[in-house]
Every structure is written in C-alpha cells, then in structure tokens.
Amino acid sequence: MKSTVTECVRSTDSSSSWALDVVCSDWVRLVSGSGLCSGSVQIWDQSWTWLCEEALDLQGAEVLCRELGCGAPSLLQGAVSPLGLQTFYCEGHESALRDCPRSSSENCSSGAAVNLTCSEPLRLVGGASRCAGTLEVKHRGEWRRVENYGPWNLGATAAVCRALDCGSAVSGGDRDDFPQSRVWEISSDCVMKSTVTVTECVWSTDSPSSQALDVVCSDLLNRPIISLSVLDGASESQLQGVRVMPGSKFRVKCSVEPQFPGGSFQLLSPTVNLTQNHTLPAVNHSAHFLFSDTGPAHKGNYTCVYLLQVFDHAFSSQSHALQLYVGGSDSDLIFRVLVVLLLTLIIILLLFIFWKVKARRGAIEPAEVELELEPFRSS
Template sequence: MDQLLLLMLLLVSSDSVRLLGGTSLCSGRLEVKSDQSNPPWSPVCEADFDQQDAKVVCRELGCGAPSVLQGALYGGEAPMWTKEFQCGGHEAALRDCRSSGSDRNTCSAGRAVSLTCSESVRLVGGDSRCAGTLEVKHQGDWRAVDCYNAFWSLNTAHIACRELNCGSAVSVERRIGSSGISVWLIRSDCVQSGYALRECAISVPSNYTLNLTCSDSVRLLGGTSLCSGRLEVKSDQSNPLWSPVCEADFDQQDAEVVCRELGCGAPSVLQGALYGGEAPMWTKEFQCGGHEAALLDCRSSGSDRNTCSAGRAVSLTCSESVRLVGGDSRCAGTLEVKHQGDWRPVVSSPSTQKTANVACRELDCGSSVSVRQIKASSDRYVWVIRSDCLGYSLRDCATPSNSNFFLNLSCSDLLFQPNISVSSSMVGVSGAQQQGFKMFRGSTFTISCSIQPQYPGGSFQLNFTSSSSAHNYNPKPAVNHSSHFLFPSVELAQQGNYSCVYRVSAFSHDFSSESRLISLSVTDPAPFIIRAVVLPLNLLLVTAGLYFYCKATRGRLLGRQEDIELDCYNLGVPAAEEKGAK
C-alpha cells in the first residue's frame, strides 16, 4: 500500500509548480520554480493570477477544477514571481502559458496566491452537489467508491465533503449497487493519514457503493468531533468562501437548527471565542424559529451588520446523538444512537465494554460500570457499532443491521462525589477548606461524610492510609445523607490520609463514589503547653520591670525639678527684690 501511494505521488507531481501549506496536494500557497537550473521556488502575486491560470495549475497537478482562489490565505513572504501569467485555460502546464514581457514588482507583502483545486471527487444522483453517490476520478476514469472492510466513519466522509467544499459530513451509507462493477476501493486509514481520496484508490470489483450527505452550507471546525467547533457559513455558492458567525448575531434557536442540519443532538454549549475565528465575519443576523431544516432557510436581518469585535466568533457544541432509555436515570438503560435521522438500539462488534465506555463518556456519565446484552422477542433495526472505529463518536461508527439483541448499560457517574470535613474539640477545621489539618495528641475530633440527596439509603465507609498501614473503618448507614466517625483520643498512629466512600444500590446494581483525600498530622501538645506558660510569665516579668524602672525614673526627674526651683529662689528672686529696694 505504501509503495502504491508513493507511485501515485510521483505520477501527479509537477517539476515547475506546487501548492504548499494546504490540507492536501490540491490546496495551498502557489509556488513556481523560477529557473530549471536555479532551484528556488517563488510565490505568485494574486494580482498576476486569475481563474484561467488556476485551471491550468489544477490540471497540471492532476486535481479537479479550482474551487477557491484567494490571496494571503497560507502566507508567503518570500520574493515573488515577477511576471504576470496570461493563460487561456487550455494549456497543460503553467509554464506553457504566455506571460508579461517585463518584470513586475508591485506586489505587496503577504499577497501570495492561495489556491484550492477540487479533488477529483463528486457526488452524483442526489438532491444537490453535496449529496449522492461518491465518485472519484483516478487515472482518467470516474468510478463509484467502495470502502475497505465494508466500513467508513463519518470522519472519513468528512474529508470527502471538505474536498468538495461542502461543509461537514452528515451521513454515510453503504448501498448495494450493480453486481461486480469496477469501483475504486478507498482505504479509510489512508485518507485519514492525510492523503487525498484519489491517492488511496485501488481498482476492485464490488457490489457496493457509498452514498454521502454533506451539510453544504454550515460546518463546525476545530472542535473535538464533527458536532463541536467554530461555526462557519458558506457565504455564496458562486464565491464559496466560509465565514465565521458573530456570537451577537446567533442565539439558541439558531443553534438548534445548525445541530439538526449537521445530524447532531441538541445544542449543549453556545459560546463565543472558544475556537478562535479572525476571518471576516458573516454580516447578517440569523432569525431562526428553531424548526427550520437548514440555517440558510432561516430569515436574516435585511442589512449587513459590521459591529462584531475580533475573536467573537460563535463556538457551538451539539450533544452527540446518544441516549440511554428505560433505566432509572439518564445514565442507565438501553443504549440508542441517532444516525441518518433514525434512533435505533445498538449492537457492538466485537467489544461491548469499549462501546459502553464511549457511550458513557459522550453522555458525560463517567465510565461504564456494567454492560449486558438484552434479547428482544423479535428482530429490530439496530446500529452495529464497530469497535475498531471507536476513536470517534458512536454515530461515526454506526452501520445498519437487524438483530434481536441490543446493549443495556449503567455508567459510573450516577453518584455525586461525597464531601469530607473535620471538626475537633480543640480546633475546628473544615476539610472542605483545606487538604490537611493538625491535631494535638489526645484531643477529640470527628470526620463527617455527606453527599447531596440523590438516592435514598446507602452507607459511608471511612478509609485510612499511611506510609506504614491501611485500615477501613466499619461502614455506617447514611442518615439524612451523612455519617460521622468520632475519634475520642487521637494518637500518633492515626496520622495519615482519610477519604469517605459512599455505597448505594440502585436499579439492581451496586455503585460507589469516593471523596477527595484529606491529611491528618498529630502533634505532641507538651511543647505548646510549656510555651503557653513561659511566654505569659516572661511578659509579666518584663512588664513589672518596665513599671518599676519608669517609676524610679519619674522620681528622679521630680526631685531634680524641685532642686532647680529652690536654686532660683535663693539666687534670683531675693537679689531682684534687694535691687528694687535701693
């Protein structure tokens, strides 16, 4: 397979033009080799390149017709090609075209041509160019496509939709076709490794073809699945560029329409600036009622709006089309998946546990606790989930079938996490406020375990671990959803880590949930008692010393003042009186 791909790459390569930085060999920044004896490549200025030139480049590279011709999309600050191409559109190679006689040096920085050629891919027989039977042109021959191992995920189909500039994949279905026709077998693993569809094509006879539906005018980019990311809308079918949508022009009803159009579940998160989006914004406000089949079916504001600040593109997460029905909570029951507009029970092949874990995660219900096959009275339409596909969402991995078995499962996140807190006879400390606390040896303290009301009954067990031992205290029933463990006289051996484990039985299954750890350290109180006695005594002695010192100093100052007044009387006042008498 690798040798075949290498051969294909050699066959379609060109020695004088290339596209760099795009998503495939048929998209990127256009560069031209300036001289066969001088290897450097030069970007081409967008002002010197038009649609006819683009047709020639796409043909030379073995790609389909040009679909997007844009400047500055993939950068390009290197010295520019200095002549204008003047192609008629029929030439086999760009270097066969006429060019301007003199050099042109008027191109501003960053205005290199970015070109996207459609891959040699098309959808035929559907209601639009973005739906129908998938066909690929390879070695000059258009053929329908079949898939390796009878399985294509939606993520692989998404690549075909992207090559067609048709948004996101909504559904993929393997249909019975004419008997023994020659088709192109496309390996899913090859496409997802970054190769174009035609680079992964092998000629085989088959009775099956693939039918795809793409979203055409909306897509979500940059998220964790086809149902999350930055919302973009195709602005004009005649100029098929994609524009982010400003969060101020988009609401919950609009989100419901987008999620439905993409074949996803209801919107769960509607947020601005989560996945970026600095491209020019869609300039009209959508005014959906929430019932429309497609976003472009909604009414919109009559005039353009240009009030959106940078980085405020809508980011949308639609819930995956997964649910558990018939159980006592949303995290338990029969597993059903919505695919191609149809809710069906699920059969897994071959790993049911892996399927169950993916389902619990998509439902935000933790991991699978139990999974079992339930037998129905008769065959039903089901979705078979292939475990070799489960790096993706469940609906990406669903193929239709009939069965009288389906999966019933329970997830771990049925329970809230318990709370753990501590109070002491000497110092009250809450474990909810800090991870560790200190306790005096011999003091009394209580560890309290509690949980939010969710199910009646249950019990709490207190677990203890230290560097040298581990111990589980006898469980206590949960009274009013809490239990208390009393320690009347703490010893050094009781310092370590504590956690509360809540256990409860619900709908014929046992579940448990553990709190965070808190740490207890035990200290001998004797040094603290000594310090508590010595420190006040020292303060008392210092205070008394200061008192007597101040009193003695004050006495000396008063005595000295009396002596001064006496001297003044004996020396100054009588002398003045005698002088006045004379």
C-alpha cells in the first residue's frame, strides 16, 4: 500500500485537458460514514476531536452541510440537547461552522459524537415529477446540468435514484438537444461505486456542451385523488369522510393530475365482494365507480390505486383513504333525542298543570258545600 499521494503519481507522454479538482475543509469533517456527506462530526483543535452530541442544532447542521459542499441535512442524530447546551450558536446563514459563535466544551468520545447525514446537492428538472427529468448537480456552489463521460447504464441511474430517494431506476440516457452552455462532467463507473456519493463523481470542464443526462425513477407517479358524491338521497360531509343515508346511490371518483397518458384505477372497498372487478381504465385521467342501494356493507374506507405501465415496468400510486358512514349522523340522533326530551317535558308539564287544577278544585268544592248549608243550620 502506498504511503503518500506523490508515490501514486506517474508521468505520461500524451497531452490532456483533464485536471483533478479537490475541495477540502481544513477544520471540520464527517468520518466513518458512507461518503463525504455523512458520518460523525469532527473538528480540528490542535488535533481532530469529536463534536459532542449536544453541541449542534439544526441551523448549525445546515451550515456544516453547506460548508462541506453537500445539500441540506436529512438526518441529525445525537444532537440538540433538551437543556440546550450547545457549542455552536449558528443562525443558518453562515458560510462555515467556525463563523458561528462558540462556547467552550469538553472533548467527547466517539460514542457521544454527533452523527450527521447531508443530502446530496442534485436534482431532476423538467420532468413530470421530482423523480424524472434532466440531472443537475450543484458543484462549487453552482447548479449545472451533467454531461456523461463514457457509457451511462442502468446501474448509474439506480445510484442517482437512490441518492434522490426516488425508488429504483426506470431509464437513463444522454440527450443532445440543449443550447451550448457550461456543464459538469460525471463518470458512471464512479457513480456505481458504493463507497462514494454521486456528487463525488462530478468534475468541471471548460468546454461548453449541448449534452445532458435524462433520468426516470420508479417513484414517479402523482398521488391519485378520491372523492365521493351522492346521486340521490341525503348526505353529510364528515371529517375525512361522507355520511350517506341507507338506500342512496353514490359515486366514487378516482382522478390524478395529468402526467402520463393511459393507466387504470382500482378501487379498494370495505368488503371482498365490493372489490371484485373494481378496476376501470383511466379516461381523461379519471374513473367513476357507481354504487346503489347503500347498506351496512358499504360502510368503511375507500382508496383509489392508480396503475400505470411505463417502459415495460408496472407502477402504482395510492390515494388517501376516504371514510364512508351509512345511516343518520350524530347530529340527527342528538336532534331526535332533544325532540323526545322536549315532548316528554311538555307532557309532564301538562300533567302537572292538570293535577294542580284538579287538586285545587277538590279543595274548593267542600267549602262551597259548607257555605250553601250554613243558612239551613242557622234556621
């Protein structure tokens, strides 16, 4: 094994326009991670020391990721102490961690260090979703599209999809129809290595180019939308659902934002019987499922699944669940109970008045009899 970089250098007689670009941070680094953008945080203080787990908050993590040339922090473990005992007090706009106000702290063992994962500064633009489009990379603080150096294959596409958290690879290839502009170059052989990140395989080139890389990943379908309408009878909107009276007819609509032509919708219903044959082709990016004679069996969650075949691959996307309630609502029940109680009170009041009147008449009648008999007694 070679011990120095200079021992790895050899001469060549051929001329070349290639050069190796290296960006280093002389004060902070991430170690023992999967690449330059993840690992445990170390800072230089006469020697490399671990950064204590309570030393960094989210703003400090954003500064650190930016300093290392990475994207925004996607995972921050062992940080932000409940007591707020930070070492760095960043506002988030600083260009380097050392620019943040700092308090003294003790050195930490490796088991108590902050673990940070920064996202890679790459994106897909101009496609139907964030998981499809032209590959762009932020390098040296500048976003540029990427030109492939050498053959590009599905393995390299898969690495890009993983870095973007976009599922598996569907397709990837070169394009040559862009206006001439400065681009970054990338090596597919480098991208497919498990020990490096995608952005570590990018370098600058002085020659303008019209080429680019198009990437399509599996997580490319928009989430379908589900809605329910009653065709006859009464209905009432509920939180995340609709209440339908028994015997009514209702329709479930599955739709999706225009993205790809074709496809189909499957409706997942409460019972096995209801789910049979409930797959319809998408017409104008939607499908309608009709139900009649609503009963207890229709009660439950309804979900739309959008199915699509792209590049000989099957993809699907599922909507949020919509709850269907059957029968009278709680407000109806409460109203009926109140009506019954009111009628009961009225009846009780009438009976009480009747009893009082009757009792009063019973108390007066004997006195009237005595007054009528008094003249006869005195004679």
